[in-house]
Structures are given as C-alpha cells and as structure tokens.
Amino acid sequence: MEIMPRPRPPHLHRETTRHGKTVWYVRADKGRRIRINADFGSPEFQQAYHAAVSDQQPHPTEKAPRGTLEWLWLLYRQSIAWRDLSMATRKQRENIMLHVLKSAGREPLSRIDRKAILKGRERRADTPSQAKNFLSTMRGLFTWAVDADLVRTDPTQGIAAKKSKGAKAAGFPVWTDQEIATFERRWPRGTRERVMFDMFLYTGLRRGDAAVVGKQHVRHGVISIQTEKTGMWVTIPILPELQTTLDAGPTGDLAFIATANGNPLTKESLGNLFRDACRAAGIQKSAHGLRKAAATNAANHGATVAELEAIFGWAGGQMASLYTRSANRRALSAGAMNKLSRTETETSIPAPSDKVRAAAPKTQQ
Structure with a gap:
C-alpha cells in the first residue's frame, strides 16, 4: 500500500476510483486537474509533479485577435517546439512574455519588426541577462513561426545579445x-x-x-x-x-x-x-x-x-x-615556476670548460 507523505506536498491530491485504484493529481485552488501517470515515489512521479505545479498558472480567457503577437504566442505554446523545451526554459520565457504581452500583445505582427526587437533589447540593457533571455524568447517564437508559415521573416535575425563588460563578464564569483x-x-x-x-x-x-x-x-x-x-x-x-x-x-x-x-x-x-x-x-x-x-x-x-x-x-x-x-x-604554471627562479637558473648553468675559458677574451685588469 502506498504511504502518503506527511505533510502533503502543495496541490497534490489523492483519490480512489470506484474500482479501488489510487489516482494522484495536481490542482491549485480551483484550477484544472492534472493527473500524474507515474508510480508514486518514483523519479518520474517527482518530475511529473513539479511539471504540473509549474503548469498551474492562469491562462488568458479572452481570445486574442488573429495576426497579433498574443495570437502567435498562444499558438506557439501549443506546438511541438514548445513542448520540446525544458520546464525551466518554458517558465523563463513565460515570465518574459507576461511583460511583453502586457505592452504589445495586441500589436499586429507587421509592427514586430527588427526595430521593435532592438528597442526591447535596449530597454533591458541595464540587466544583460534579461536582454539575452528576451532575445532568446523572441527568436524561439519567430523561428517557429517562420517554419509554420505564419510569418515571412524573423525580426530577430542578425541581432546579437550584448555582452557584459567589466566584473559582470566573469559571471557568478566562485566561493573561496x-x-x-x-x-x-x-x-x-x-x-x-x-x-x-x-x-x-x-x-x-x-x-x-x-x-x-x-x-x-x-x-x-x-x-x-x-x-x-x-x-x-x-x-x-x-x-x-x-x-x-x-x-x-x-x-x-x-x-x-x-x-x-x-x-x-x-x-x-x-x-x-x-x-x-x-x-x-x-x-x-x-x-x-x-x-x-x-x-x-x-x-x-x-x-x-x-x-x-x-x-x-x-x-x-x-x-x-x-x-x-x-x-x-x-x-x-606551478611546474614551470622554477624556471623563473634566478637561483635555480644560475645553479643549473654548467661551469665552462677549460677550452671555453681559454677561448674567452681576457678582460683588462
């Protein structure tokens, strides 16, 4: 018999069907039920649980007008290309698009051009990681849209993320x-x-x-x-x-x-x-x-x-x-440091032979 962990993880529910089978599912508040089709306690169960929890978020109820950025984004989220992304990448891109769609979701796709992408990158210039993630999100969206014949061109093509300068370029500092x-x-x-x-x-x-x-x-x-x-x-x-x-x-x-x-x-x-x-x-x-x-x-x-x-x-x-x-x-470096030592260098030079001494010019006294 399965042992229910105590206390129960957030939003994880269990019920028994009329056939006596135990069913696990995730449901946040009054959101939709997401069933976990894996053996309880297995790595697959754990992965499915966290994926379901991440997926429990509000979705737009109003239908986006055809040909807008929001319309394209909703189609993208139903594609195989989207499902192939890791959960971490999906969540990151959804967080970015929450802000993008709030300001430009109803804009026609014809207005999402190279100039608009550059402006979006520049608005995030103070935080280079956000600028980079914004560009990756828009590139993923429009690369798929071109392949799906929903747009003719990719406005992110040829645009690169600006690299950080100074201390930020080294990334997260290592612990000593x-x-x-x-x-x-x-x-x-x-x-x-x-x-x-x-x-x-x-x-x-x-x-x-x-x-x-x-x-x-x-x-x-x-x-x-x-x-x-x-x-x-x-x-x-x-x-x-x-x-x-x-x-x-x-x-x-x-x-x-x-x-x-x-x-x-x-x-x-x-x-x-x-x-x-x-x-x-x-x-x-x-x-x-x-x-x-x-x-x-x-x-x-x-x-x-x-x-x-x-x-x-x-x-x-x-x-x-x-x-x-x-x-x-x-x-x-550690092995070669002795080569910089003057003491080591001097002692390692062999003494000149008698023939070399004889051939050497005599110095004036």
Whole structure:
C-alpha cells in the first residue's frame, strides 16, 4: 500500500476510483486537474509533479485577435517546439512574455519588426541577462513561426545579445575555501541551511534540480536525476560529507531540502533562503558560485571533460573545457615556476670548460 507523505506536498491530491485504484493529481485552488501517470515515489512521479505545479498558472480567457503577437504566442505554446523545451526554459520565457504581452500583445505582427526587437533589447540593457533571455524568447517564437508559415521573416535575425563588460563578464564569483569554512561555522550540521549548502557543494546541482532531488532519486548511494535545464541525466555518488549532513537533517519526504513542514521548495524560494543564509554568514555570493567551486575543485583534482559533463549535465565539451583548461594552466604554471627562479637558473648553468675559458677574451685588469 502506498504511504502518503506527511505533510502533503502543495496541490497534490489523492483519490480512489470506484474500482479501488489510487489516482494522484495536481490542482491549485480551483484550477484544472492534472493527473500524474507515474508510480508514486518514483523519479518520474517527482518530475511529473513539479511539471504540473509549474503548469498551474492562469491562462488568458479572452481570445486574442488573429495576426497579433498574443495570437502567435498562444499558438506557439501549443506546438511541438514548445513542448520540446525544458520546464525551466518554458517558465523563463513565460515570465518574459507576461511583460511583453502586457505592452504589445495586441500589436499586429507587421509592427514586430527588427526595430521593435532592438528597442526591447535596449530597454533591458541595464540587466544583460534579461536582454539575452528576451532575445532568446523572441527568436524561439519567430523561428517557429517562420517554419509554420505564419510569418515571412524573423525580426530577430542578425541581432546579437550584448555582452557584459567589466566584473559582470566573469559571471557568478566562485566561493573561496575561506568562505566555505565561514559558512560551515555559521551553519553547522543539523540545520536546513547546511543541508542546502552541502547539497550544492557536493553535487554541483543547479538550484532547480537541488530543489527537487530526494530519496526517490537515490539508488545504492547514487543520485540519478534528469536535469531541469538541459534534460540530461546525471548520476552523482553521494559523498560521505553529504551523507553525514543528510543524516543529521532536517530533510523532507519528496525532497531533501524542504520547508519547516517538510514540503518541497520552489527553486525561487530555495534561492531566497540560501541568499539569506549567505548574508547571515557575511558572504555575498550565490548557489551558482558553489556549483562553479565544485567544478573547479573537480577539475583541479584531474577530472576530464567527459567526467565533468557526466557530473554537471553539460554537453559539447565547451563548458567543461573552461574548467579543465584552467586546471591545466594552473598545473603547468606551478611546474614551470622554477624556471623563473634566478637561483635555480644560475645553479643549473654548467661551469665552462677549460677550452671555453681559454677561448674567452681576457678582460683588462
């Protein structure tokens, strides 16, 4: 018999049919019911649950006029191209389009031209990541629309996202060993903050994956989870440090990182809680900085590109190569430093032979 987790995760309901079959479904408030067709407690169940929760959002009830941006967007959300996107990408693009449609949803597609896209990018220039995501969202929409013969041209063609300058170009700063030790002193084992921290540090999972990983993802001491962002499966052995932290708790039923009541957290809530924990420890860094610290540590200990991709869910070699190149440069630098030593250089030069001395010009006394 299935055991219902206590307390019950948000919006998850159970009912028994007249044939005695247990049915699980997600329903937020008076929204539509989304049935979960997977065995309770399995990784597929967990994935379907979070996908259903993410899908529980209001949809426009008024029919959008044909030929408008909103009309095109609604059609796009029903396409195979949209369904092929990861849940994280869908949610990100929906959040962007909420603002776009509010101001330009009823604009005819003929007015969504290159000039309009450039203006949208420039309005987000102060936050380069938003500008980049805006451009990716509009490009995905119009690339599909061209293929579907709904528009003739893609107004995003040839437009590139502007790169950040200065400190922002380096992305999220990596945690130092001193900062890691500081956090551990402030949040010892037995606190939820330490569970969050060690989950990030010893798995390298992104925030969205760390929010959902739980006991159902672990088999024989190995975490196996399909990543939210790329859809790739990663297998991560639970290191002794992490296992000790999980044993100390507190953890939840469907997710290791949970609310005070044991319920799973959204990735946004997890990000906010972890940020607060960092500030309380006097550290101004992020969870993604810990992911980078984990990748740096693995590369410095000799992890190959293939091994890094297996751990962190990357593909194509580009991202993993950044870390292995850095590690290789560090090793080469350490091994070559003696070549800069004047003492080493002088002692390593062999003394000239008698013939060389005889041939050398005599200096005046």
